[in-house]
Amino acid sequence: MDTILTDEQRMLRSMAESLTAGITPGGQTTEESIWSQLADAGLIGLSIPDVDGGSGGSLTDTVLVTEVLAAASTPLDQLWSGVIAPALLHEAGAGDILHEVCSGARRVAVALDRGLTALGRVDDENAIVINPGLAREALALDEAGRLVICAVAPRDDSADDQLISSGLGNATEPPIGTPLDDSRLRSWEAISLTAIAADAVGAAAAALALAVDYAANRVQFGAPIGSFQAIAHICADDHVSVEASRALAWYAAWAVASDNDQSLQSARTAKIHATQTGRSVCEDAIQVHGGIGMTWECPAHTHLRRMLINSRCLGGNDLLLDRTADNRLALVDS
Amino acid sequence: MADKLRIPTTAPQHGGGTAEYPDPLPIETDASAEAAVGVVREWIEQAIPAEWRIAAEKGVEQLREVRPREAYEQWYPAFASTGLAIPQWPRAYGGLGVSSTTARAIEAELAPHRLGRLNILGINLAGSALLHWGTEEQKRRYLIPIVRNEEQWCQLFSEPNAGSDLPSLAAWATRTETGWQITGQKVWNTWAEKADFGILLARTSPDLPKREGLTCVILPMHQPGVEVRPLRQLTGDSEFNEVILDEAQAGDEHLLGSVDNGWAVARTVLSGERQNVSGPGSGGGLDNLGGRSVHRLLQRAAEANPAGRPADDAIWRQRLMKLWSEHQVMLWTNLRVRGARKSGREPGANSSIGKLFSTEHNKRLQEAWFDMTAMVADAGATEEGRRVRYGFLRSRANTIEGGTSQVQRNVLGEAILGLPREPDQYHGASWRDVPR
The missing domain is CATH 1.20.140.10 (Butyryl-CoA Dehydrogenase, subunit A, domain 3)
Structure with missing residues (x-):
C-alpha cells in the first residue's frame, strides 16, 4: 500500500519512528528533551523552505512524520507549535521569528476563538490557546488582521486538562508583516487541517494496534478473543477506516501542495473522515480491551483524548460538512 | 518511425487468431516515460480514427454515437496487439514489459481517448493467475488472446454448498487415460455463457484436508460435458449462470499449478477479483x-x-x-x-x-x-x-x-492484522469427514 512513497520518505518515516521509540504514552517528564530532539532532527518546521529556517520538506513529509509522532503519543504541541504555528508565521512572512521557531529555540503556540473554529483575536478575552505545552507565547490576529505574538499564562499543572489554556496576555512584539488576507489564511487553514488529519490517522492507527495486540493475546473461552469474529470484525472495519483516512490525508497533502482550487476542500474532507472514523476506532479499542479498557492504565484513552481535541479544532465535523456542502453544491449548481 | 509501426489501414477480422496484427510498439522495456509517451502520441495520431478522437473529447455519449460497441470490439485486437492495453505485462505475453512508472504515463496519455479495457475477467482473474502460476507454454497459449479480447474467460469456483466456505467444494476431478474428467455443479459464473475457458477449482484428493486436495484446471467450455444455465436475480436480470459439469474433459496441459496445489492458485484469482x-x-x-x-x-x-x-x-x-x-x-x-x-x-x-x-x-x-x-x-x-x-x-x-x-x-x-484464526473443530480433518 505504500508504493507511492519515495525511498527518502520511507527513510524519513523510519527516522521519526526510531526517534519516538523511547516515548511512553501519556508520559510527561520527557517533554523538553523530546522537543530538542525533534528540532535537532529538523522536524520542527519540516515543510518550511530552507531559506526561512525550515527543512524544506514537502507537506507529504510533514503528514508522514505527524502520523508517526501522533501514534507514539508525542505531546500534541508538536502539531501546533511544530507544524501549524510555523505554517502561520510563514504565511505572514515572519523572518527572524520563524528561524528561531524552526531551530527549536523558541516555542510558539496558536490561539483560537472560543468555538475552536478559527484563529483567535487579540481583543477576544475568550480566546483559547490550544496545546500550549511548554510554550510561553501564542499567535493571534490583531484588529487590522496582522499576526501578533502574545504572552501565555504558565499552565496550571494541577488542572485536569493540560491540553487547553485559556487567556491571552499582552503582545510581546510589534505585529508581524502585513495583514493576512483571506487567501493566505485559507492556505494556512488547508495545511493545518491536513496536519490535524495526519495526527488523527496516527492516533487511530496506534489505538487499533493496541486493540489488535490485546485481542491476539487475551484468552477467554480457551482461545484468544481475536479469533472470535465478534472481535476480529471490529478490528477489520477499523483497519479499513484507518487506511481510508490515510489515503485522504496523503491525497490532501498532495492537493494542498499543488495549490489547486480544491485543496482546502481536500483538507477538510481528510480532517472530517480522519477524526470522525478515528474517534470510533479509539472507542472500539477501549471496547475490545473490555474491563481494562476503562482504566487509566490502559493507554487507549490517551488516543481518544487526542482524537477529541483533533475533531474539535478548526471546525467540528458538522461545521466542516456544512462548508463542504457549500463548496460541492455550488459546483454542481453552476 | 511511422513505417515501423505497421498500422493496418483496415480493421482486422475479429477472432480466430489468424488475422494479421501489428507488432508491439517499438518501446524498449527500459524506456523512460517520456520516450514511451512520444511513441504513443504518434500511434494515437495514426491508429485511432480521427472521428473517435474528436468524439472522445466531447464525452461518453458522443463517443458512443460514432464508436458503437461492435465497432470498438472489432478494432480492439489491433489496439491490444500494440501492447498498449496492458503495458506492464511482459512483451511476450501481450504487453510491453515497461516499468510501472512508464505504464502509468502511457495510460495517462491514452486516457482522454477512452480506450477502456475489454475482457476484464480474463485480465484480472485468468491473467493474474496465469502470470503467477502458468507454465511458459500456457502463458504463450492463453495470455495474448486474453489481451486481444479474442478468448473470454469465466470463473468456476463457487458451488451451491460451498460459498463463503469455498475450500469445502465438492466438484470432483478424476484421472482418465488421457487426462481428467470433472463432475459437479458450479454457481455465480459471470459470463460463463460466452466464455471459451473457465478457471475451475476441483477436488482431486478427498482424503486430504479441504484446502490440500484441490486442483486448479483450465476448463475448455465448448464441450458436451459443460452445460451453462442462466440464474435470475432479485432484480429480474440474469448476470450470472450456473454451470453443470457432467464428465467434462480436460488434459494434463490444462492443469494450472500442480495437482493438489489449487488453493494457492485460487487465492491469487480471488485477490484479483476483489481488486476488480x-x-x-x-x-x-x-x-x-x-x-x-x-x-x-x-x-x-x-x-x-x-x-x-x-x-x-x-x-x-x-x-x-x-x-x-x-x-x-x-x-x-x-x-x-x-x-x-x-x-x-x-x-x-x-x-x-x-x-x-x-x-x-x-x-x-x-x-x-x-x-x-x-x-x-x-x-x-x-x-x-x-x-x-x-x-x-x-x-x-x-x-x-x-x-x-x-x-x-x-x-x-x-x-x-495477524489476528488468530477462529477455532475450527475440523482443522486438519480429511475433507471426507467434514459434514456438508
Whole structure:
C-alpha cells in the first residue's frame, strides 16, 4: 500500500519512528528533551523552505512524520507549535521569528476563538490557546488582521486538562508583516487541517494496534478473543477506516501542495473522515480491551483524548460538512 | 518511425487468431516515460480514427454515437496487439514489459481517448493467475488472446454448498487415460455463457484436508460435458449462470499449478477479483457495482423542486457530504491498491479493504438515491424512479458477491492484522469427514 512513497520518505518515516521509540504514552517528564530532539532532527518546521529556517520538506513529509509522532503519543504541541504555528508565521512572512521557531529555540503556540473554529483575536478575552505545552507565547490576529505574538499564562499543572489554556496576555512584539488576507489564511487553514488529519490517522492507527495486540493475546473461552469474529470484525472495519483516512490525508497533502482550487476542500474532507472514523476506532479499542479498557492504565484513552481535541479544532465535523456542502453544491449548481 | 509501426489501414477480422496484427510498439522495456509517451502520441495520431478522437473529447455519449460497441470490439485486437492495453505485462505475453512508472504515463496519455479495457475477467482473474502460476507454454497459449479480447474467460469456483466456505467444494476431478474428467455443479459464473475457458477449482484428493486436495484446471467450455444455465436475480436480470459439469474433459496441459496445489492458485484469482471492484459511474470498465453515481446525486439535490431542494436541507446536506467524502476515500483507496498492483506486487489481502469499503458505501449511496427520489419525484411512475429502484435493489448484492463483507473482514483480521484464526473443530480433518 505504500508504493507511492519515495525511498527518502520511507527513510524519513523510519527516522521519526526510531526517534519516538523511547516515548511512553501519556508520559510527561520527557517533554523538553523530546522537543530538542525533534528540532535537532529538523522536524520542527519540516515543510518550511530552507531559506526561512525550515527543512524544506514537502507537506507529504510533514503528514508522514505527524502520523508517526501522533501514534507514539508525542505531546500534541508538536502539531501546533511544530507544524501549524510555523505554517502561520510563514504565511505572514515572519523572518527572524520563524528561524528561531524552526531551530527549536523558541516555542510558539496558536490561539483560537472560543468555538475552536478559527484563529483567535487579540481583543477576544475568550480566546483559547490550544496545546500550549511548554510554550510561553501564542499567535493571534490583531484588529487590522496582522499576526501578533502574545504572552501565555504558565499552565496550571494541577488542572485536569493540560491540553487547553485559556487567556491571552499582552503582545510581546510589534505585529508581524502585513495583514493576512483571506487567501493566505485559507492556505494556512488547508495545511493545518491536513496536519490535524495526519495526527488523527496516527492516533487511530496506534489505538487499533493496541486493540489488535490485546485481542491476539487475551484468552477467554480457551482461545484468544481475536479469533472470535465478534472481535476480529471490529478490528477489520477499523483497519479499513484507518487506511481510508490515510489515503485522504496523503491525497490532501498532495492537493494542498499543488495549490489547486480544491485543496482546502481536500483538507477538510481528510480532517472530517480522519477524526470522525478515528474517534470510533479509539472507542472500539477501549471496547475490545473490555474491563481494562476503562482504566487509566490502559493507554487507549490517551488516543481518544487526542482524537477529541483533533475533531474539535478548526471546525467540528458538522461545521466542516456544512462548508463542504457549500463548496460541492455550488459546483454542481453552476 | 511511422513505417515501423505497421498500422493496418483496415480493421482486422475479429477472432480466430489468424488475422494479421501489428507488432508491439517499438518501446524498449527500459524506456523512460517520456520516450514511451512520444511513441504513443504518434500511434494515437495514426491508429485511432480521427472521428473517435474528436468524439472522445466531447464525452461518453458522443463517443458512443460514432464508436458503437461492435465497432470498438472489432478494432480492439489491433489496439491490444500494440501492447498498449496492458503495458506492464511482459512483451511476450501481450504487453510491453515497461516499468510501472512508464505504464502509468502511457495510460495517462491514452486516457482522454477512452480506450477502456475489454475482457476484464480474463485480465484480472485468468491473467493474474496465469502470470503467477502458468507454465511458459500456457502463458504463450492463453495470455495474448486474453489481451486481444479474442478468448473470454469465466470463473468456476463457487458451488451451491460451498460459498463463503469455498475450500469445502465438492466438484470432483478424476484421472482418465488421457487426462481428467470433472463432475459437479458450479454457481455465480459471470459470463460463463460466452466464455471459451473457465478457471475451475476441483477436488482431486478427498482424503486430504479441504484446502490440500484441490486442483486448479483450465476448463475448455465448448464441450458436451459443460452445460451453462442462466440464474435470475432479485432484480429480474440474469448476470450470472450456473454451470453443470457432467464428465467434462480436460488434459494434463490444462492443469494450472500442480495437482493438489489449487488453493494457492485460487487465492491469487480471488485477490484479483476483489481488486476488480470500483465505484458506480466511474467508467473505464470498472462500472460493475451497479447504481447511480454520487456526482449525479449532488446534481439532483441541487435541482429546483416544488418540495424544496435537498441541497438546502440541513440534514440532507450532511448526508450528501458524508457520501461525497466516502466517494473520495474510495477513489484514493482504489488508487493505492492499483498502485501496488501496477508495481508488480500481488494486491493480496489488501484488496479486501477496497472491496469492503466501496461495497458498503455503494449500498448507502443507492439508499440515499432511493430516499431522495421519494422526496423529489413520483418514485413509482417515472423512468428515474425505475432506475433508482433498480440501483437500490442491485446494490444489495454488492456486499455478498465476490466474497461477503463478513469474509472480507475475516481476511483482513487474519492476513493483515495477524489476528488468530477462529477455532475450527475440523482443522486438519480429511475433507471426507467434514459434514456438508
